[in-house]
Amino acid sequence: MLNKTQFYINGTWVNSLDGRVLPVINPANEEAFATISLGGSADTMVAVAAAKAAFPSWSKTSPDERRSHLVNLLEVYKARNEEMATAISTEMGAPMDMAIRDQVGAGIGHLKAFITALEEIRFLRPLRTGLEGQDVACEAAGVAALITPWNWPMNQVVLKVGAALAAGCTMVLKPSEIAPMSGILFAEMVHEAGIPAGVFNMLNGDGAGAGSILSAHPDVDVVSFTGSTRAGILIGQAAAATIKRVSLELGGKSPNLVFADCDIEEAVRRSAKACFNNTGQSCNAGTRLLVEKSAYAQAVEVAGKAAEDTKVDLPSKSGTHIGPLVSQAQFDKVQSLIKAGIDEGATLVAGGLGRPEGLNRGWFVKPTVFADTTPDMTIIREEIFGPVLSIMSFDSEDQAIALANDTPYGLAAYIQTGNMDRARRVTPQLRAGMVQINGALRTSGSPFGGYKQSGLGREGGMWGIEEFLEIKSISGFTSN
Ligand code: NAD
Secondary structure, three states, X not given: OEEOOOEEEXXXXXXXXXXXXXXXXXXXXXXXXXXXXXXXXXXXXXXXXXXXXXXXXXXXXXXXXXXXXXXXXXXXXXXXXXXXXXXXXXXXXXXXXXXXXXXXXXXXXXXXXXXXXXXXXXXXXXXXXXXXOEEEEEEEOOEEEEEOOOOOHHHHHHHHHHHHHHHOOEEEEEOOOOOOHHHHHHHHHHHHOOOOOOOEEEOOOOHHHXXXXXXXXXXXXXXXXXXXXXXXXXXXXXXXXXXXXXXXXOOOOEEEEEOOOOOHHHHHHHHHHHHHHHHHOOOOOEEEEEEEHHHHHHHHHHHHHHHHHOOXXXXXXXXXXXXXXXXXXXXXXXXXXXXXXXXXXXEEEEOOOOOOOOXXXXXXXXXXXXXXXXXXXXXXXXXXXXXXXXXXXXXXXXXXXXXXXXOOEEOEEEEEOOOHHHHHHHHHHOOOOEEEEOOOOOOOOOOEOOEEOOEEOXXXXXXXXXXXXXXXXXXXXXXX
């Protein structure tokens, strides 16, 4: 059993002052393999105080200095990538090949994008070219609380830590208590990269404890959160009393519009695989497949086949399979939503309740496809966060757009079409922060975030750094 109960505060590993011990469970075998501390009020106060004390000097560093710290961090991160993949795979169940390529790889991409953004961003600039004495300064906003979830642990940690470091903020990271091992390892990397003491602090804790204390702390200036809409609302409320800046990256129920003019076989297979990736635990998963009526029967068949072809197996094995869900709570939630789909009359095309054959331990579920769904069904309205694809048909482009937008969420949307005029016409009508056409990937540094109840603000590259900056209008600087 690994003992990981210490926190990284003010450049050193310290014992928890008032934490409770929590076991960390491997979702592939349901066994505890490590213990952490859930920090309490005293731990959180010390961490915030360290970040506050480090702010005056770190915020005065030049963008070049911060850039070279990020370059060092990237080198350490890359050198320890296998260790990181193992930590992620063990804590949340991502298969090793996927963990190293996608989970760890996402962190590399984000660090590179912040390094590039630091070369381009102008922290002091004239209001207009050629106008003397009217300037705009972008300054570090202060102490940041960074609260992250378990589904893409390093993607989310690096998006926040990289941006906050680049902006000149100091910070307290609280990773998910369900998947804390990668966050602990990341703290080791920050130390190895030589980031000055107090700039980056990390403690573990849960939402009711360290999470809410950070969100309400008067010395925290910015809260950046990724996770459930439920927790996002609570954080917004807790932060309101001290008027903190709040960035929220929340849930989604993203539509994928499939028009009959595309290669249905290729587009639906790719879309189903993308939905099942990471065992469906991605906020931007395209979980509502909206298909033009003339292509509907074929799309249902292709999606069903894609689910049956998706192998589920142990995360420690090499291959393109998917692993277990992260926890029993997640397993129970996904099972109850699959049951709701069946009970409410959707047609079960593939998968269904229970574990896949041969996997009796671990939070493994069957890749599942439902057809003949309707807009009022629970599986169409609620974020499932499991490998479950729900298919619905549409008659016209206008109806497809209306169905796509018929959700409180607005994170991502996907379009499959052979007609670029259609793609250009439909894209601006989709109320979503990210649109991907015909499987095109978003590059690192693109703004990530959503409309409506999917969140506030954007992460990644220049956009992500701006979340950690205050704007100062300066009148009266002259050339001498
Ligand atoms: P969660 O939102 O409860 O937890 C995410 C992070 O927020 C964790 O670090 C947690 O400790 C912290 N947290 C929880 N409540 C808090 C509070 N009141 N104040 C401050 N911090 C708080 O997510 P979960 O319970 O792990 O998962 C629940 C559901 O959330 C999932 O089923 C899924 O639908 C959704 N989810 C979405 C994302 C996403 O990327 N959008 C990520 C994880 C989970």
